[in-house]
Amino acid sequence: MTTNTPNTPNTPNPQNNTETAKTNVGKIPQMAVINKISTPQLKKVHSGKVRESFAVDSGRRLIVATDRISAFDVVLNSLIPCKGAVLTSIASDWFEKTRHIVPNHILSQPHPQAVVVRECAPIKVEMIVRGYITGSAWRGYEKGKRTFSGVSLPDGLKKNDKLPSPIVTPTTKEDSDREITPADIVSSGLASKALYEQMAKVSLELYQFGATELAKRGLILVDTKYEFGIFNNELMLIDEIHTPDSSRMWTERSWKENQISPVEFDKETVRRWLLDNTKNGVMPLTLPTEIVQNTTQCYQGIYEMITGKTIRTQDLGSEGLARSLVREGFIKPGYVAIAMGSKADVEHAQKIAKIIRENGIPAGLRVVSAHKNGERITDIATEYNESPEAGVCIAIAGLSNGLGGALAANLNIPVINCPPFSDKSDLVVNINSSLMMPSGVPAMTVTTPELAALAALRCLNIRSVRDAADLKREEMKKKLLEDDLNIGEMSL
Numbered sequence: 107m108t109t110n111t112p113n114t115p116n117t118p119n120p121q122n123n124t125e126t127a128k129t130n131v132g133k134i135p136q137m138a139v140i141n142k143i144s145t146p147q148l149k150k151v152h153s154g155k156v157r158e159s160f161a162v163d164s165g166r167r168l169i170v171a172t173d174r175i176s177a178f179d180v181v182l183n184s185l186i187p188c189k190g191a192v193l194t195s196i197a198s199d200w201f202e203k204t205r206h207i208v209p210n211h212i213l214s215q216p217h218p219q220a221v222v223v224r225e226c227a228p229i230k231v232e233m234i235v236r237g238y239i240t241g242s243a244w245r246g247y248e249k250g251k252r253t254f255s256g257v258s259l260p261d262g263l264k265k266n267d268k269l270p271s272p273i274v275t276p277t278t279k280e281d282s283d284r285e286i287t288p289a290d291i292v293s294s295g296l297a298s299k300a301l302y303e304q305m306a307k308v309s310l311e312l313y314q315f316g317a318t319e320l321a322k323r324g325l326i327l328v329d330t331k332y333e334f335g336i337f338n339n340e341l342m343l344i345d346e347i348h349t350p351d352s353s354r355m356w357t358e359r360s361w362k363e364n365q366i367s368p369v370e371f372d373k374e375t376v377r378r379w380l381l382d383n384t385k386n387g388v389m390p391l392t393l394p395t396e397i398v399q400n401t402t403q404c405y406q407g408i409y410e411m412i413t414g415k416t417i418r419t420q421d422l423g424s425e426g427l428a429r430s431l432v433r434e435g436f437i438k439p440g441y442v443a444i445a446m447g448s449k450a451d452v453e454h455a456q457k458i459a460k461i462i463r464e465n466g467i468p469a470g471l472r473v474v475s476a477h478k479n480g481e482r483i484t485d486i487a488t489e490y491n492e493s494p495e496a497g498v499c500i501a502i503a504g505l506s507n508g509l510g511g512a513l514a515a516n517l518n519i520p521v522i523n524c525p526p527f528s529d530k531s532d533l534v535v536n537i538n539s540s541l542m543m544p545s546g547v548p549a550m551t552v553t554t555p556e557l558a559a560l561a562a563l564r565c566l567n568i569r570s571v572r573d574a575a576d577l578k579r580e581e582m583k584k585k586l587l588e589d590d591l592n593i594g595e596m597s598l
């Protein structure tokens with residue numbers, strides 16, 4: 107979709123920017139944010155510039171809107187608190203209000219920044235509806251272009267004019283979207299004629315509905331895009347609807363006062379700041395705190411203008427999301443990842459996994475060797491480091507244990523070494539490689555599978571697991587007392 111492309115012809119080049127990644131998260135303590143997010147408990151199926159999608163099961167998908175922001179097609183280092191919640195909640199509101207026009211993929215919204223949707227077979231076409239001539243269409247029109255995805259426009263239009271009637275200008279959904287005519291959509295097999303016609307009709311109805319609703323709030327729905335999928339042979343609206351990321355909106359007042367540059371919603375402040383601060387063609391990637399705060403306020407204002415409601419800001423961010431996902435049963439509150447240096451240690455690993463799973467905590471097994479394919483550790487680390495829920499990693503490597511240290515150096519979750527020793531002399535000779543860690547590498551060492559499992563459960567620090575541990579301890583004390591009373595030889 108091209109609606110977010112800036113109108114300015116001098117787009118700065120973020121590719122040349124060597125600025126290292128840093129965010130302003132720490133400077134805005136009031137609101138928690140979501141940046142990168144992964145979890146070993148849910149398979150990631152798609153990672154976009156702003157949203158992350160996970161498979162809940164074969165029929166359902168969890169879409170998380172992070173607080174990342176992109177401008178000029180590049181994701182910035184700064185996060186915008188509340189943005190993910192605004193985008194998700196605006197879309198949910200519209201999905202609810204447009205059910206009478208077309209069924210949609212929404213099943214539930216477990217968190218302000220996340221929705222659970224029906225997994226549909228996506229139709230690889232973006233249905234763009236334009237009510238005004240602006241953005242990329244205007245840039246083409248200005249150069250003499252009159253036909254857009256097979257639709258002809260009259261001569262004599264001025265920049266940002268209202269079109270005689272809204273038009274549908276589909277594009278393909280590829281790495282770089284390209285215009286496509288309805289006839290080519292049908293001939294290339296992207297959709298049948300009947301299906302395309304249904305999508306076009308529904309898109310126009312959705313646009314009309316959105317434009318009418320927004321007009322009541324003094325806003326113009328300039329252009330927008332819809333995506334559709336098929337579920338049970340039925341057409342479904344998927345992705346998002348009428349959000350500032352999928353649509354261009356102007357205030358009616360500013361369009362009337364100054365048609366050439368009406369007030370654009372959403373990222374206008376950000377784009378302006380980036381352009382003003384681009385030096386030698388290099389665009390900065392980190393926004394100053396003030397711009398971040400303004401942008402948050404701007405998104406909150408957009409939510410209020412569009413929906414008439416105030417955005418909920420409680421429980422935002424990764425931890426809030428994890429709590430919601432646990433509450434709804436999509437994930438457990440913690441996990442244990444067991445990494446072994448070679449498959450030969452699988453029995454040792456399974457003993458640990460069994461105890462962890464008996465406590466209701468998921469455990470997964472991985473094979474990775476610090477010495478032989480250590481480069482994999484950083485790939486594996488991402489999933490654990492980005493997980494919003496608690497996690498622990500157990501490293502199984504005996505002879506010259508480099509794995510525990512390498513994991514502890516690359517992970518932000520606790521790492522416990524549990525080296526498998528063939529006998530006591532093996533233990534005495536090799537234990538030092540687990541015990542002695544370089545500075546800043548806090549791997550702990552436990553020498554039996556049972557204790558490693560229990561130590562991992564303690565590290566998770568989860569209330570239900572602690573309650574279970576209390577019961578076990580009481581049983582143990584009771585048993586010891588019984589043994590004492592039953593031993594029968596107490597008196598000397």
Ligand SMILES: Nc1ncnc2c1ncn2[C@@H]1O[C@H](COP(=O)(O)OP(=O)(O)OP(=O)(O)O)[C@@H](O)[C@H]1O
Pocket residue numbers: 152153154155156157158159167211223224225226227228333335344345346
């Ligand atoms: N219910 C659904 N079933 C199947 N696929 C879906 C569903 N809803 C959305 N999708 C797909 O999920 C993807 C979401 O992508 P997302 O918007 O996060 O990133 P992107 O479109 O690849 O890139 P960008 O960040 O530039 O938008 C889209 O390809 C969309 O078609």
Ligand SMILES: [Mg+2]
Pocket residue numbers: 154
């Ligand atoms: Mg997208």
